[in-house]
Amino acid sequence: xxxxxxxxxxxxxxxxxxxxxxxxxxxxxxxxxxxxxxxxxxxxxxxxxxxxxxxxxxxxxxxxxxxxxxxxxxxxxxxxxxxxxxxxxxxxxxxxxxxxxxxxxxxxxxxx
Numbered sequence: 001x002x003x004x005x006x007x008x009x010x011x012x013x014x015x016x017x018x019x020x021x022x023x024x025x026x027x028x029x030x031x032x033x034x035x036x037x038x039x040x041x042x043x044x045x046x047x048x049x050x051x052x053x054x055x056x057x058x059x060x061x062x063x064x065x066x067x068x069x070x071x072x073x074x075x076x077x078x079x080x081x082x083x084x085x086x087x088x089x090x091x092x093x094x095x096x097x098x099x100x101x102x103x104x105x106x107x108x109x110x111x112x
Contacts, residue, residue: 001059002040003047004066005033007100008054011093012086017046017055019083027077028109031087036074037067052094077108 009032018026018033025039026046035046037058047055058067093099 010099028080030105030107034070
């Protein structure tokens with residue numbers, strides 16, 4: 001089992017989760033973060049830290065797509081291990097539906 005970041009992170013990009021990760025398996029894109037599935041040790045400490053409820057176990061129904069997306073972009077985005085301020089409009093996008101189709105960016109985060 002591993003954990004994955006889902007659509008709920010897009011445009012919210014809270015980084016509370018990266019601060020508690022003991023193995024630094026988070027990677028930063030322009031408007032979301034992902035978990036490297038081969039680096040995640042399944043400890044689960046990140047899941048309750050996410051204000052957007054964007055982190056799910058890969059055993060939950062419907063996360064297969066997110067597992068593939070996390071793996072793909074963790075391989076090319078820069079690693080992030082320190083908490084950053086969320087986007088100024090993060091609360092505006094929290095809980096919004098259809099964010100992947102409308103807002104996902106495959107660009108790496110500013111740390112690249």
